[in-house]
Structure formats: structure tokens, C-alpha cells
Amino acid sequence: MTHESGHTFDKEYWERHWHKDQAEAPGSMGSNPPNPHLVREVGGLAPGTALDAGCGAGAEAIWLASQGWQVTAVDISAEALARAAGRAEAGGVAERVRWVEADLGVWEPEGRFELVTTHYAHPAMPQLDFYDRIAGWVAPGGTLLIVGHLHSPGGEGHGHRPAAEASVTAEAVAARLDAAEWRVAVAEERHRALTGHDGRRVELQDVVVRAVRQG
Numbered sequence: 001m002t003h004e005s006g007h008t009f010d011k012e013y014w015e016r017h018w019h020k021d022q023a024e025a026p027g028s029m030g031s032n033p034p035n036p037h038l039v040r041e042v043g044g045l046a047p048g049t050a051l052d053a054g055c056g057a058g059a060e061a062i063w064l065a066s067q068g069w070q071v072t073a074v075d076i077s078a079e080a081l082a083r084a085a086g087r088a089e090a091g092g093v094a095e096r097v098r099w100v101e102a103d104l105g106v107w108e109p110e111g112r113f114e115l116v117t118t119h120y121a122h123p124a125m126p127q128l129d130f131y132d133r134i135a136g137w138v139a140p141g142g143t144l145l146i147v148g149h150l151h152s153p154g155g156e157g158h159g160h161r162p163a164a165e166a167s168v169t170a171e172a173v174a175a176r177l178d179a180a181e182w183r184v185a186v187a188e189e190r191h192r193a194l195t196g197h198d199g200r201r202v203e204l205q206d207v208v209v210r211a212v213r214q215g
């Protein structure tokens with residue numbers, strides 16, 4: 001899939017992205033706190049096994065590990081994973097996270113997880129197909145938490161402009177979950193603001209879907 005600006009969201013794109021990202025810069029995805037939707041939606045769950053799909057520099061995987069989850073964190077970028085592993089080491093949770101460098105479009109886990117989560121990952125495949133794929137990795141009784149972007153023309157993303165093709169609505173994500181198999185607990189679009197590159201205020205329209213696979 002080619003982005004509107006002419007590139008593809010392949011490994012080379014993401015390695016370049018992470019190479020350029022300065023962890024110490026304001027708004028860097030390399031030093032961000034854990035996603036607030038994850039903290040809100042998962043904070044009350046009993047920890048078990050978790051998958052973070054497209055973990056980037058690891059803030060969410062590390063937060064999950066700090067809450068007692070045993071985490072598998074997958075990303076296509078070696079650069080991002082190296083940074084994430086360093087942060088986990090520094091945070092004292094390294095033994096609870098397994099970092100996997102892989103393309104989520106083809107990678108298959110060995111088992112199922114009690115929690116599968118993803119935050120703004122947009123691989124080189126249709127966004128809703130990607131969500132279908134990771135939803136299949138949730139164990140019976142387990143939780144799926146999807147945090148995505150709703151694209152607004154001219155808007156800014158988490159350090160970059162969200163790509164139109166990565167944009168989804170909460171309704172579209174929830175509609176892909178078979179009602180016979182899933183209980184959708186949350187399907188919302190939520191606005192938030194954060195500090196982006198150059199210290200600028202960035203407005204985000206986040207899409208948050210939490211669903212439980214019937215056991």
C-alpha cells in the first residue's frame with residue numbers, strides 16, 4: 001500500500017522513522033508515557049499474557065509488564081525494539097517482556113493471549129484487515145484493545161500526520177467483530193491533546209475499541 005505522499009509503510013519506512021526520531025525531543029514516540037487509553041481500559045484487568053502489536057519504543061509493553069503482565073511485544077523495526085529493550089532494562093521489567101522483530105502481516109504467534117492490544121500501528125495492509133488478524137490471537141475470555149487514529153484532513157498525529165489509509169472509525173472497527181463471538185465493551189472516538197514535535201500542541205482524534213472474546 002502506498003501512502004498519499006508516495007511511500008509504503010514497509011520495514012524500510014519504519015526503520016527510517018525510528019532512526020530519525022530523537023527520543024529526547026518533545027513529542028517523540030521514543031520516550032512517550034504509556035498510552036492513556038491502555039491505562040484506562042486495561043488497568044482493572046487481572047494480568048496474564050499480553051501481545052502488543054506494533055510496540056514501537058515500548059512504552060505500553062513496559063507499562064503492562066510493570067502491572068504484572070507477561071508481554072510479547074512485536075515490531076517490524078529493529079531500531080525501535082533496541083530502544084524499547086533498553087527502556088525495559090532501565091525500568092527493571094526486562095524479564096517480563098519478549099521483544100520480537102517481525103512483520104505482523106505474516107508473523108503467527110505460537111499461542112493465544114489474554115490481552116491483544118495495538119496503538120496506532122498501521123502496517124502495509126488494509127487497516128481493518130490488520131485488526132481482524134490480531135483479533136484472531138485473543139484467547140477465549142480474553143480482551144482486544146485497539147487504539148487507532150481517526151484522520152482529519154490537515155490534522156497532526158503522534159509526531160506525524162496520521163495517514164488517511166490508516167484512519168478508521170470506532171463503528172467500523174466494532175462492526176468487524178462478530179457479535180456471536182465478541183462483546184464490545186467500548187467503541188468510541190476520543191479527543192486528546194499532547195505535545196508534538198517542536199513542542200507544538202497536537203490534537204488527536206483517537207479511536208478506542210475494547211472487546212471481550214466470549215469464552
Ligand SMILES: C[S@@+](CC[C@H](N)C(=O)[O-])C[C@H]1O[C@@H](n2cnc3c(N)ncnc32)[C@H](O)[C@@H]1O
Binds near residue numbers: 103105120
Ligand atoms: C505509529 S507507530 C506506534 C508505536 C507505538 N505503538 C506507540 O503508540 O508509540 C507504529 C509502529 O508499528 C510498527 N509497524 C508498522 N508496520 C508493522 C508491521 N508490518 N509489523 C510489525 N510492526 C509494524 C512500526 O515500526 C511502529 O513502531
